[in-house]
Amino acid sequence: MDQVRNMKISYDGEGHAQILDQVGVAVITINSEGCMLDCNLSATSMFGYTKSDMEGHNVTMLMPRHHAEQHDGYLQHHLKTGERRIIGKGRYVEGRRADGGVFPLHLAVGKLEIEGNIYFKGIIHDLSVQYQLQDQATRLGRIVDASINEIFVFSKDTLKFTLANRGALKNLGFSLEEFLHLTPVDIKPLYTEKAFRKLIAPLVSGELERLEFQTLHRRKDGSEYDADVVLHLSEAVSPPEFVAIVQDSTERNTMFQVVSQARKMESIGELTGGIAHDFNNLLTIMSGNLELLEMTLSDSDELELVAEALSASARGADLTRRLLSFAGRSSLLPQRLNLNDVVFELSDLLKRSLGDAVFLELKLATQLWDVKVDRSQIDSALMNLTINGRDAMSGNGTLTVTTRNRALSASDAETLTLSIGNYAELCVRDTGTGIAADQLQRVFEPFFTTKSKSRGHGLGLSMVHGFAKQSGGTVAVDSKAGRGACFCIYLPRDWSSESNPQADVTIPNDKPSRSCTILLVEDDESVRRLTVRRLEHIGHTVLQASNTREALELWQGNSAFDMLITDLVMPGEIDGLSLAKRVRAAYPNMPVILSSGFSENLLALTDEDRAEFLILDKPYSRHKLETLMSRIVEAGD
Secondary structure, three states: OOEEEEEOOOOOOOHHHHHHOOOEEEEEEOOOOOOEEEEHHHHHHHOOOHHHOOOEEHHHHHHOOOHHHHHHHHHHHHHOOOOOOOOOOEEEEEOOOOOOOEEEEEEEEEEEOOOEEEEEEEEEEEEEEHHHHHHEEEEEEHHHHHHOEEEEEEEEEOOOEEEEHHHHHHHOOOOHHHHHHHHHHHHHHOOOOHHHHHHHHHHHHHOOOEEEEEEEEEEEOOOOEEEEEEEEEEEEOOEEEEEEEEEEEEEHHHHHHHHHHHHHHHOOOHHHHHHHHHHHHHHHHHHHHHHHHHHOOOOOOHHHHHHHHHHHHHHHHHHHHHHHHHHOOOOOEEEOOOHHHHHHHHHHHHHHHHHOOOOEEEEEEOOOOOEEEEEHHHHHHHHHHHEEEEHHOOOOOOEEEEEEEEOOOHHHHHHHHHOEEEEEEEEEEEOOOOHHHHHHHHOOOOOOOOOOOOOOOHHHHHHHHHHHHHOOOOOEEEEEOOOEEEEEEEEEEEOOOEEEEEOOOOOOOOOOOOOOEEEEHHHOOOHHHHHHHHHHOOEEEEEEEEEEEHHHHHOOOOOOOOEEEEEEEOOOOOHHHHHHHHHHHHOOOOEEEEOOOOOHHHHOHHHHHHHOOOEEEEEOHHHHHHHHHHHHHHHOO
């Protein structure tokens, strides 16, 4: 009540009250003692009293205590001094309803003098709704400002930014003052102003209410990130302005790419593994029959042709081994080792492979965690990465091999598609030409290579990938065109207290004799026929079975045999491993050979199984089969 106006009017009571009842604001008249003389219907509705409750009572009943206690003093002070202040510190004060509720109000007071008596007429507006809306707007504004999403407002005509929340400014790296001098085109490297205006044209014309699209945003420091944008033309202000809600989708898109790539590699692995399995059986037949043919020939030209065919078969076998390695279907012999030892022991070979123009730098961590992997595979992986680095540098540059311990956080593990935990990291970094962004996601695919076809078959990195995955780890690449490449292998820490290299298979020493009766179980007729010929050629007698059911019938028919050779994958309910365990249970000292070209069962063999049975990988040569048989026979003598 900071303004009191002197008004000289006639106060006619009833007629005046009838007029005031028609207005939409509360009006109350008090005398110089603060007693309410009349009030209109809006006043009774606002404060929750009847007219009789209010008229004749002091106006302080409509005030919260802190106002009520001071009101009469302010009123008397005004009457004595004429100071234009009756209550509170301004026109915006508080009222108190009949139910005790306090609410904000706007109060304007007029001073009337009628026949020598002083009256005050208060005109009151309830500000509850306005304050609620203002509070909601303030709260919403704070929420929007604190949102991690980026929120921009920009002009429909000039495209200049007029507003941005803290999330936008923080991610983009601009101050608000700097940002208000920019337009969306300045932070969108994929758009010119013409292209951007074409994009938003459907919103301007009213054809669309909302536009959603994905793009790139460029920060003040020049870095870029993926952005999901929802844009609409808001008429909350005049003239209308564009409001953009933006989400930084870089991390999400990266994870989608990682998952998609992992699924793609898994599908390719399953396909190549299946092909390798069938191909191994074919190679076994081809190479085996060529070997048998070679034994019957004496003509040098014919022997040369057979030798070339055997060489091609061997290359085919090497190709299938590489495919199986990529597919994670290789038969590994893991042992506990330290990657520093691997690097040290291979360093001389690495230097010779790199040549004099490439400087080999080793940065190896102290107290590196041990891992449990196949030694031949990690050697091969390190050599592959080294040769790739050399070729990327055209034989001139620096190749750095580093090791370190890595305790992967949740985010790092998710990015690498690994479990959270401890890993030993082996990295090979070159100073070569780097890898283009469009090729980076394909470098581990089989047969994909950035080299000329004469310099690579595209299986080296796929083998590294397969070996790392099968060993419980992974391999990752970081590269940009013109900036070199860094390949890192992550292998899980081995928590066992002692080294546990693959134990040598113990060959029973009481059987067989030099000439053995062998139960051969093989479902592929051609492979079975070839193996029979090989075994009979070196003096053994062979009982044949095309499946485990036939093998059990031969066994139960009391057919005596000294050794079991069985393929792991068999049709029917009983596979080769189950058959081997039944035979071993009945004859603890009988030698058992498990043969396979590709098998999930082979990969699932326990250390005990590997120690108990001999493993013969397909395709195998006549020499390999004869050597194994000789070992068994010699142990039995």
